[in-house]
Amino acid sequence: MDKQITPEQLREAVLQLFRDAGYTVPELLPYIDGLSQENDRLKQELKRLRLAAARGSASSDSMNSRLKDALRE
Numbered sequence: 001m002d003k004q005i006t007p008e009q010l011r012e013a014v015l016q017l018f019r020d021a022g023y024t025v026p027e028l029l030p031y032i033d034g035l036s037q038e039n040d041r042l043k044q045e046l047k048r049l050r051l052a053a054a055r056g057s058a059s060s061d062s063m064n065s066r067l068k069d070a071l072r073e
Contacts, residue, residue: 007032007033007036010032010036011029011032011033014028014029014032015029
């Protein structure tokens with residue numbers, strides 16, 4: 001999926017479907033909002049974990065090279 005749909009666009013599409021169908025499902029929009037918030041939270045968590053992993057591998061590479069240098073001496 002190249003183009004991301006925004007939560008506002010999704011909400012408007014669901015409201016249009018409700019209008020077209022002539023009935024609504026009241027719990028659907030809050031459920032979608034909750035999923036959107038959870039998705040945002042998970043994206044932030046993933047970003048944090050990737051950053052922590054990158055920092056961890058960088059420091060271990062640094063320590064490995066220090067250990068190698070020490071062993072050479």
